[in-house]
Amino acid sequence: MAIREIRVVGDRVLTKKCRPVEKMTPRISELIDDMFDTMYEANGVGLAAPQVGILKRIVVMDVDGTPHLLINPEILETSGSQTGAEGCLSLPGIHETVKRGDKIRVKYMDENFVEHEEEVEGYLARVMQHEFDHLEGTMFVDRVSPLRKNMIAGKLKSIIKGNFRAAYRTKIRR
Ligand code: NI
Numbered sequence: 001m002a003i004r005e006i007r008v009v010g011d012r013v014l015t016k017k018c019r020p021v022e023k024m025t026p027r028i029s030e031l032i033d034d035m036f037d038t039m040y041e042a043n044g045v046g047l048a049a050p051q052v053g054i055l056k057r058i059v060v061m062d063v064d065g066t067p068h069l070l071i072n073p074e075i076l077e078t079s080g081s082q083t084g085a086e087g088c089l090s091l092p093g094i095h096e097t098v099k100r101g102d103k104i105r106v107k108y109m110d111e112n113f114v115e116h117e118e119e120v121e122g123y124l125a126r127v128m129q130h131e132f133d134h135l136e137g138t139m140f141v142d143r144v145s146p147l148r149k150n151m152i153a154g155k156l157k158s159i160i161k162g163n164f165r166a167a168y169r170t171k172i173r174r
Contacts (some may be wrong), residue, residue, distance in 0.1 A: 002034045003041050005171035008090050009035065009139065010160035011053075014173060018048075018055045018135040020072045024113055026055075028056070032069060035060045042168035044089045046127045046135030051090050052172070059131040061126055073108035073132055082122065086130055086140045092166040094155060096144045100129045130144040 007013055021028060031054060038039065039047040039060055046061040061068040080102030087095045103121040106128060110116060120128060130140055141156065158164060162172060 001038050002030075003036045003169065004034050005168075005169045006038065006042060006047075006089050007051055007053055007093060008159060008164070008166070008170050008172055009141075009156060010162075010174060011090075012071050012137060013050050013053050013055065014075045014090055014134070015137040016050065016055055017137050018050055018057045018074055020057050024111065025072050027030060029058070032058060032060065034068060036062075037070075038168075042089050042166075046131045047089065048131045050137070052136055053159065053171070056072075057135050059128075059135070060160075061127055061131060062125075063127050069111055069112065070106070070108035070128070070131075071113070072134070073128070075104050075129070075132065076107055076117070077105040077154070079103045080121075080127060084123075084126060086126070087145045088130070089138065090134075090164075091156075092159060092170070094141065095151060095153065095157075096141065096148055098126075100126050100165075117135075117160055127155075 017088045049056045049058040057072045059070040078101035081114045082102040086098045104125045
């Protein structure tokens with residue numbers, strides 16, 4: 001078990017597109033274990049690999065006491081919409097309202113590289129969409145209204161400068 005440092009806004013790795021996982025290796029397996037440990041330690045409900053500096057399409061989540069691992073996830077279909085507050089371990093202290101699809105059909109692989117397809121909705125669907133965005137180099141602040149983005153610009157600048165508090169280990173590699 002190892003807790004990894006969480007990258008925060010200002011780190012270039014958070015703006016990049018991630019590559020698919022081609023096969024399970026001991027290294028990937030270790031990364032997944034560490035991602036769960038890191039997410040639980042930081043009291044997060046989800047964590048994407050780029051948030052620990054790795055550009056791979058891997059997401060871990062736990063919104064309801066059930067660990068979820070999604071490798072190479074894809075959204076096949078979206079319907080409806082929901083609006084709610086979001087936060088992110090890579091954006092300490094920032095919470096904003098974001099509009100997302102309400103119901104999504106997703107495809108992903110598990111740790112045995114077995115493919116799954118399922119339909120999820122509500123909060124679980126929100127967290128998935130948030131985490132999948134990280135795999136494309138997108139963060140939730142990129143999805144708030146221009147007005148709100150303007151209002152939080154100062155806060156974002158402070159974080160980028162390293163002026164923030166977080167209850168977990170962080171890192172910014174510019
Ligand atoms: Ni996030």
